[in-house]
Amino acid sequence: MDEHAIGPPTRPDADTDEGASAGASPNANADAGASVLRLRLPAHQESLPPLRALALAWAEQAGLADDLVPRLDLVLEEMLMNVFHHAYPGELGDVELALIPNKQGGPHQQGDRTGQLSLSLTDWGVPFDPLAPPDPGLEAGLEANLDAGLDERAPGGMGLFLLRTLAPGSSYSRLGQANVLTLTFGA
Amino acid sequence: MECTGSKQGAFYVLEITGRMDALTSQGFEAECLARLAAGDTRIVADLSGLEYISSAGLRSILAAAKKLKAAGGDLAFCGLSGIVAEVFTVSGFAKLLPVYDTRGEALARS
Numbered sequence: 001m002d003e004h005a006i007g008p009p010t011r012p013d014a015d016t017d018e019g020a021s022a023g024a025s026p027n028a029n030a031d032a033g034a035s036v037l038r039l040r041l042p043a044h045q046e047s048l049p050p051l052r053a054l055a056l057a058w059a060e061q062a063g064l065a066d067d068l069v070p071r072l073d074l075v076l077e078e079m080l081m082n083v084f085h086h087a088y089p090g091e092l093g094d095v096e097l098a099l100i101p102n103k104q105g106g107p108h109q110q111g112d113r114t115g116q117l118s119l120s121l122t123d124w125g126v127p128f129d130p131l132a133p134p135d136p137g138l139e140a141g142l143e144a145n146l147d148a149g150l151d152e153r154a155p156g157g158m159g160l161f162l163l164r165t166l167a168p169g170s171s172y173s174r175l176g177q178a179n180v181l182t183l184t185f186g187a
Numbered sequence: 188m189e190c191t192g193s194k195q196g197a198f199y200v201l202e203i204t205g206r207m208d209a210l211t212s213q214g215f216e217a218e219c220l221a222r223l224a225a226g227d228t229r230i231v232a233d234l235s236g237l238e239y240i241s242s243a244g245l246r247s248i249l250a251a252a253k254k255l256k257a258a259g260g261d262l263a264f265c266g267l268s269g270i271v272a273e274v275f276t277v278s279g280f281a282k283l284l285p286v287y288d289t290r291g292e293a294l295a296r297s
Contacts, residue, residue: 048210070239070270077241081209150249150256150283158242158278165277 033057038098043084051097063115068185075167078159087125096122116186123179129172130160190218199227204236207244219251228260231293235266240274265293
């Protein structure tokens with residue numbers, strides 16, 4: 001196995017934020033999973049449930065609005081599947097989900113569902129910007145595909161379309177050998 | 188994702204509950220193909236108990252709809268809400284496939 005050869009030195013699967021877990025916040029133990037600030041796992045389908053569970057725990061702690069949680073769930077799945085299927089052709093690499101700390105700091109007021117959640121998704125695979133403006137031909141093709149009848153319609157491309165449509169506060173960077181996609185939900 | 192079904196007049200109604208995601212959604216196409224093999228070509232999928240659908244779920248639906256159509260049948264939907272309704276709308280599936288508010292309306296069509 002040579003799965004880390006193309007990435008930075010491997011690190012433990014999960015880092016906990018010692019400051020938060022040792023802190024006096026009354027919500028610190030509300031959901032133990034939410035105190036993990038990053039999780040790096042092999043980029044394959046079995047990693048979807050633990051990464052999803054962590055993101056949903058963060059969403060709960062951040063007080064993300066109820067109608068935004070399923071959008072987060074959906075966009076995360078689409079982007080993870082994209083990494084699983086396309087980032088590492090012919091080899092197995094890693095994917096890392098990380099919480100981007102809230103500027104306001106600390107857990108959100110309980111009961112106030114107006115929170116914001118930012119998280120990043122990193123892989124060390126082939127460079128790919130899921131937010132790059134598709135070339136006009138492709139975009140027209142996708143638009144046509146959305147209107148196509150049952151027999152003409154081709155599957156695929158929908159995940160990226162859902163990302164652009166349902167997570168407008170997203171950004172992408174190529175940092176060294178890494179693809180970093182940042183997703184922000186909420187005000 | 189859970190699938191339970193029953194024959195209702197000319198239609199076979201599938202009640203889908205839970206999540207249609209990358210890990211579970213092939214079950215939908217498999218269920219439709221099993222009905223097709225049993226002779227049911229007109230299927231109504233009641234999604235009122237479906238909490239979530241991703242593009243993997245849409246692919247499973249598209250594959251099933253094409254096969255039912257090729258067999259002279261069809262696949263209609265009812266009971267969409269929340270993120271499921273939103274995904275059907277933004278993906279164009281709400282225009283591509285017959286979608287009804289209620290099961291009664293879906294069963295009343297010819």
